Amino acid sequence: MKTTLDWLKQHIETQASLDEIVETLTRIGLEVEGVENPGATLAAFKVAKVLSAAPHPQADKLQVLSVDAGDGPLQVVCGAPNARAGMLGVFGPSGATVPSNGMVLKVTAIRGVESNGMMCSTRELELGEDHDGIIELPADAPIGMAYPDYAGLNDPVIDINVLPNRPDCMSVRGIALDLVVAGLGTAKPLAYAPVEGAGEGPDVRTEDAAGCPAFFAQSVSGLTNGEAPEWMRRRLTAIGQRPISTLVDITNYVMFDLGRPLHVYDRAKLSGGLVARKAAAGEQVVALNGKTYTLAETMTVIADAAHVHDIGGIMGGEDSGVSAETTDVIIECAYFDPERIARTGQALMLTSDARSRFERGVDPAFLEEGLAIATRLVLDLCGGSASAPTYSGMPPLDRKRIAYDPALAETLGGLAVAEDRQRAILTALGFTVEADWTVLPPPARRDVDGPADLVEEIIRIEGIDSVAPVPLPRAAGVAKPTATPEQRLESRARRAAAARGLNETLTWSFLSDAQATAIGGGAWTLANPISEELKVMRPSLLPGLFSAAERNMKRGAAGVRLFEIGRRYLADGEHPTLGVVLAGENRARGWQDGKAKPFDAFDAKAEALALLAAIGAPVENLQVMGDAGEAWHPGQSGTLRLGSKTVLAAFGMVHPLTLRAFDLDGSVAAVELYLDALPAKRSTGFARAAYAPPALQAVRRDFAFLVPETLAAETLVRAVKGSDKASIVAARLFDVFTGAGVEPGYKSLGVEVTLQPGEKSFAEADLKAIADKVVAAAAKLGASLRG
Numbered sequence: 001m002k003t004t005l006d007w008l009k010q011h012i013e014t015q016a017s018l019d020e021i022v023e024t025l026t027r028i029g030l031e032v033e034g035v036e037n038p039g040a041t042l043a044a045f046k047v048a049k050v051l052s053a054a055p056h057p058q059a060d061k062l063q064v065l066s067v068d069a070g071d072g073p074l075q076v077v078c079g080a081p082n083a084r085a086g087m088l089g090v091f092g093p094s095g096a097t098v099p100s101n102g103m104v105l106k107v108t109a110i111r112g113v114e115s116n117g118m119m120c121s122t123r124e125l126e127l128g129e130d131h132d133g134i135i136e137l138p139a140d141a142p143i144g145m146a147y148p149d150y151a152g153l154n155d156p157v158i159d160i161n162v163l164p165n166r167p168d169c170m171s172v173r174g175i176a177l178d179l180v181v182a183g184l185g186t187a188k189p190l191a192y193a194p195v196e197g198a199g200e201g202p203d204v205r206t207e208d209a210a211g212c213p214a215f216f217a218q219s220v221s222g223l224t225n226g227e228a229p230e231w232m233r234r235r236l237t238a239i240g241q242r243p244i245s246t247l248v249d250i251t252n253y254v255m256f257d258l259g260r261p262l263h264v265y266d267r268a269k270l271s272g273g274l275v276a277r278k279a280a281a282g283e284q285v286v287a288l289n290g291k292t293y294t295l296a297e298t299m300t301v302i303a304d305a306a307h308v309h310d311i312g313g314i315m316g317g318e319d320s321g322v323s324a325e326t327t328d329v330i331i332e333c334a335y336f337d338p339e340r341i342a343r344t345g346q347a348l349m350l351t352s353d354a355r356s357r358f359e360r361g362v363d364p365a366f367l368e369e370g371l372a373i374a375t376r377l378v379l380d381l382c383g384g385s386a387s388a389p390t391y392s393g394m395p396p397l398d399r400k401r402i403a404y405d406p407a408l409a410e411t412l413g414g415l416a417v418a419e420d421r422q423r424a425i426l427t428a429l430g431f432t433v434e435a436d437w438t439v440l441p442p443p444a445r446r447d448v449d450g451p452a453d454l455v456e457e458i459i460r461i462e463g464i465d466s467v468a469p470v471p472l473p474r475a476a477g478v479a480k481p482t483a484t485p486e487q488r489l490e491s492r493a494r495r496a497a498a499a500r501g502l503n504e505t506l507t508w509s510f511l512s513d514a515q516a517t518a519i520g521g522g523a524w525t526l527a528n529p530i531s532e533e534l535k536v537m538r539p540s541l542l543p544g545l546f547s548a549a550e551r552n553m554k555r556g557a558a559g560v561r562l563f564e565i566g567r568r569y570l571a572d573g574e575h576p577t578l579g580v581v582l583a584g585e586n587r588a589r590g591w592q593d594g595k596a597k598p599f600d601a602f603d604a605k606a607e608a609l610a611l612l613a614a615i616g617a618p619v620e621n622l623q624v625m626g627d628a629g630e631a632w633h634p635g636q637s638g639t640l641r642l643g644s645k646t647v648l649a650a651f652g653m654v655h656p657l658t659l660r661a662f663d664l665d666g667s668v669a670a671v672e673l674y675l676d677a678l679p680a681k682r683s684t685g686f687a688r689a690a691y692a693p694p695a696l697q698a699v700r701r702d703f704a705f706l707v708p709e710t711l712a713a714e715t716l717v718r719a720v721k722g723s724d725k726a727s728i729v730a731a732r733l734f735d736v737f738t739g740a741g742v743e744p745g746y747k748s749l750g751v752e753v754t755l756q757p758g759e760k761s762f763a764e765a766d767l768k769a770i771a772d773k774v775v776a777a778a779a780k781l782g783a784s785l786r787g
Helices: 019-027 038-042 148-153 172-181 230-238 244-258 338-348 352-359 367-382 419-428 451-462 483-499 513-518 542-552 601-614 656-661 711-722 765-777
Strands: 001-006 031-036 046-056 059-068 075-076 088-093 108-110 114-116 117-119 157-161 204-206 214-221 263-266 275-278 283-287 293-294 301-304 308-311 329-333 389-393 438-440 559-570 574-586 623-625 632-642 645-655 668-674 700-709 727-738 746-755
Touching: 001 230, 019 031, 019 157, 019 172, 038 148, 046 075, 046 148, 059 117, 075 114, 075 117, 117 275, 172 244, 172 419, 172 668, 204 214, 204 329, 204 389, 214 367, 230 244, 244 263, 244 352, 244 367, 263 308, 275 329, 283 308, 329 367, 389 700, 419 451, 483 559, 483 574, 483 601, 513 542, 513 656, 542 559, 542 574, 542 668, 574 601, 601 632, 601 645, 601 668, 601 727, 623 711, 645 656, 700 711, 711 727, 711 746, 746 765
Parallel strands: 204 275
Antiparallel strands: 001 157, 031 157, 046 059, 046 088, 059 075, 088 117, 108 114, 214 329, 214 389, 263 329, 275 301, 283 293, 301 308, 559 574, 574 668, 623 632, 632 645, 645 668, 700 746, 727 746
């Protein structure tokens, strides 16, 4: 919600500075997200007079102007058709920056004639869409004055984050009244001249009491729909609204000023009266945004005898929209059910400023006044004559009755506030406080549901910074650990990943359909997603990491090493997971070889094993098996398993088709560690087992085997280690050789075996017996000792 300082002061009499207003708004729960002054970008532009205008000697459509901006005549080349001697406009001197395109003006030659700046149009200054000519100012505009000062553009725009539970502050007046209660001034009365009208009111009615309980309307005939006055256009433009025409601008102005959405129909385009009813299934309407929407019977619409003209409370229809030729209108001021509006907007994926207010809940007691104010503005700015108003239905005006105990301010809110002060705060906020402390919220505050909400209102006005910090009671003695085993595991995994130089990231738990399909599809789809890009609950952490890597790579990162700890959402529930993505360069190019080294599958495997080891997984017992899945590169990926079924990790290169779905170039390595698949460890208390080194020296023996090329080295190593479990404590691959001396189709694998004697040292016969077992185990795999 945006407002300007001047606009805010139309509703409040105050001497407070901008800084005081901003600080107070944030203090009472209306967080200010930013303040900017649109006039600051136009500070260099001045009011100037065109002294003379002559044809350009080298261009038919250009003129050479003599312009006085307060410092004497300057020569300016101009192409505007309305530029002429004697007119006043807006001049941008050399050094000024044009807001619309960022161009810095400088003295330059245009078709051989020197130009010392430019005369500006409305669009070039981003003050409107008019670009047919330069701005024309009144004859009494002071020459040389800074244009923002003359036009009143030095009006700071305050951007306020209004939370969903404050529907009353979705208007400038609502925000101003909150400042009044906070002690920053006095409220100005909402003054307007009632419109009694003459003749019969418009034919409107509601047939959908649940979706549209009240439909009020008034007609105005014989009006002229031109351009809204400058003050209204300036305020709407300041908050990001594009001025369109007087009638449309009036409805927008009343909505932002008073929180009362309205709609205006061109009576000449209607067939009979208007009715608020439920839509027929499959019925269609072309909305003001030019899109066609197919409606359901659960939606409320405004229609005439021929067809639908309005998606009730969300957006009007194109067929009955007003134009410059409109002379007779019906002004609609209705109340729509918030839940119905929210469901309709979500189903149609259609947002609007009206919807954001109706689904929060507009003031149901402000229909008659809202209609009268809008009608008065139409009469004052467009002329014409008004009919009598038509009131169909009744808005829900029943007020809740909340039993309140003033002691809750201290017990629940932590701040002792005198009862008289609490009563004064609630009364100032529009609540009715009866003698027995039964409190009736104002109609505009449908968010207030119980005593806790009343405490919140009192504390935020009294000052939440006045609530004293109170430490929680602490039990005597040494505090017991509160982290669960799962939390401790995730903490160790996070520290280990960071220690290995990986950068942690946090990504959305939701994906688009396309992204989920690229990695095999998701099991859970949201019925009411924030957007189509966040629709499927992620079955893997990798898509979010891919997107983060893509953003970093496109911003110049040569190599990306990212990790995230989060949840995957599969058909059987959620699973804690650690994801790693390695993209780009693993090693930058250097003088040794001149080439950068990309990440490969072995880098991914190394990360997976190192992280598993750091979190206590039995890596010495793991097996590498098969490809990791369709999202991974076949032959360059695999899984790490305990046995044949327990998968602890997937690792390797990502499939090129998967990368294409995430707009990633080059090769990318990745890892997923499934933290909930790790075998649970029994607690042994805080103490570690005593260190007990073996009494005798270990013995190492090397074996070189000739094996078929297709045999995995790990298979051979595991067979060797298992050949004598009592004596062999470790086995590892230390050499791979092919070439001279090795038959085609074979390779030589060197395996180092570590033997640990127990009660006595090995004798030669013992070592030979163990060696025979190693060779026999290898022979079962087709391996033989290399001669």
